[in-house]
Amino acid sequence: MAQYIIKRLLLLPFLLFIFSIIAFILIQAPPGDFVTSYIAELAASGSAVDQAQIDALREQYGLDQPMTVQYFKWMGNILQGDLGVSLDWKKPNNELIRERFALTLALGVFTFLITWSIAIPIGIYSATHQYSFLDYFFTVFNYFGVATPTFMTALVVMYLAFKYFGISVTGLFSPEYVDAPWSWDKFVDLLSHLWLPALILALDGTARLARVMRANLLDELKKPYMEMARAKGMSEWRLVMKYPVRLAFNPLVSTIGWYLPLLFSGSLIVATVLNLPTIGPLLLRALIVQDMFLAGAIILIYMFLAVIGTMISDILLAWLDPRIRMEGS
C-alpha cells in the first residue's frame, strides 16, 4: 500500500510540469494580449493611447519577450509561491485567489456532503426496492434533477425567495459582513447563506449519483455471494450493507477524483447568477479581459486539483478494494 502511494506521488511533479505547459499555451492561445484588450477598453471609453505608451505597458508586463522566456519567468515565480500580479485588478494574484479559494472550498465541501448524504441512501433504497412507488418517485425526481440546469434552479429559487419571502438569496454574506474581518458572527452568517447555493448545486450531482448508485447496486444484488450470505442466515439489511453496498461504492470512489476540480469550475454559472464571491466568476472575468497571469494561475490550480483528486481516488480505491491494492504492489 505504501509502495503504491509513493509510486503515485513520484508521478506528481512530472504531471504538474506537463500541465503547466498546457495551462500556459491555453492562456496564450487567444489572439492579442492584455494590452490589446486594455487599449480596446480605453478606446471604447473615448480616451486615446499612443504607441509609446503601449510599448511601455508591454515592456512593463514582459509581454514583448519570447514565449519560452515568459513561461520560465512565470513558472519560476510560481515555484517560489508567487502567482504573479493581476493586470486587471492591479493586485497580487495570491491575495485575489486566497480570499475566494476558502469560500469556494467551503461551498464545494458542503455541496459534496449534501450530495453524498442524500444520493447514497436514495440509491440504496431504490435498488433494494426496485419498481416500488418510491423508486419510481425518486427516478422521476432524479431525471428532473439531471435535466434542469443548475442556474435555472438558482433563478427559480431566487425569484420565489424574493416574491414570497422578500429576501434576497444572493451572495454568501449579509451586507454588513461583506467587508468585515473574520469573526464567529461572520462565520455563522456564512453558514446561513451557504446552504442554499450548496443545495442548488447539489441537486444536479445528487440526481446523477443516486442513479449510478442504484445501477451499481442492482448489479451487485444479483451476485451469487448474496445468496450465500442469505444461506448463512444473515439478515437482509445487514448483508446488503456489508457486501453489495460496499462493492457498489468502488466505482463511485473513482469519481471523487474529477469531482474535486468540478467543485471549483462547475459552479461557475450558478456562482455568477447568485453573485457568489467564489473562484469561478473570477476566472470568467480574467478570461474576458485577457488577464493572463490570473487566468493562468487559476487554471493551474484547477489542474493541480484534478491531479490531486485522481490521486485521492486511486488511494481510496486501493484502500477499499484489495484486488487493486495487490496489483499495485
Add this chain to the structure above:
Amino acid sequence: MNNQQPLLSVRNLKTYFSLDEGQVKAVDGVSFDVNPGQVVGIVGESGCGKSVTIKSILRIIQKPGKIVDGQILFRHNGDSMLDLTQLNAQSEQMRQIRGAEIALIPQEPMAAFSPVHTIGNQIEEAILLHQPVSKQQARKIAIERLREVGVPSPERRIDSYSWELSGGLRQRAMIAMALSCNPKLLIADEPTTAIDVTTQAQVLNLLRDLQAQHDAAIIFITHDLGVIAQIADFVVVMYLGRVMETGPVDDIFHNPQHPYTKALLKSIPTVTSESGSRLPTIEGAIPHPFNRPAGCPFYPRCIEMMPGTCNTSTPSLQPVTDTQSASCFLYHKQTDDE
C-alpha cells in the same frame, strides 16, 4: 433420536415463478425424504428444478418465485417436525436454521465469496451469527475448520481473499464455512462443477469423510451420474420440476425403473463401449418452461410412451419395487391430477 424418522421430509413441494410471460412451474410437486446421516443425490438435467428445490428448502427463493404448495418438514430440536414453508423467510427462527442447522455449499466458490472481504472474515461471520462466542474465539474456530478441510497453513490462509486461492482450496474454504456451525444437513449445489476432475475426487472424498465424522446428512445436487455413484446413498431423479424416480443408489444404477432413468444411464460413456461409436442420447429436447406438455412431462421424449395415457394425465410417484418409487404409468395407474 429415532433414526427411522427422516431429518427432512419434502412433501409435494411446488415453487412457481410468476413472470410477465406466464408462470414457470420450476418445482411442481416434489417429494423426498432425507434420513439422518444419509447422502441423498438429486440428479437431473439443467433446468429440472434441482436448484430451486434446495433454495426452497433454505427459504432463499427470490421474487418472483414463491412456494405455492407443499410442506418442508425439518426435524428441529429433537423430534418435533417443523414445517419450514410456514415460517417467514426473513424471520429470526428461519435465519437461525439457515447456516446453523442447514448449510449450503454453493456451486461457484469464486462468486460466492465476496472479493473484497477475506475468507476468514466471511467464515467468522457465519460463526458469530449462530454461536455465542467472541471474535477471537470465532477466528480460532475458523482456523480449526480450515485445518479440518485440509487447507494448508490455515493461520495464514485465513487472511487471504478468495481470488488468491486455487479452485480446490476455495471450495475447501467454502466447505469449512458450511461446517462452521455443525449443521445437521449440508446442501451441496453442484460443488464440484467449477473444479478440475482430480480436485473433484479429493473434494468428494473430503465431503464423504466429513459427513461420517460429523454425522451430518447431505443433499447432493449434480447432473453428473458418475459423481452420484461415488457419493450418494439414495438417489432422486428429477425432470422438469418433478421427481421421476427414487431409490437406493445401487438399485437406481443396476435396476432402473423409469424410462427416463434408463435413458440417462444409457447416455453415460463407458470404457467398454466400442470406440468411435456414437454416444446414445435422449431424443428430443427439454420442453420450454412456458410450454410444458400436459400429462407426464417426459412423454414427448419417452420411447415407451403410451398414447392416450401419458399425454393426458400426470403419473404420481408410487412404490414400484421394494426399494424404488417411480412416476410412470408403466407400473401403476395413480395420477397427480386433481
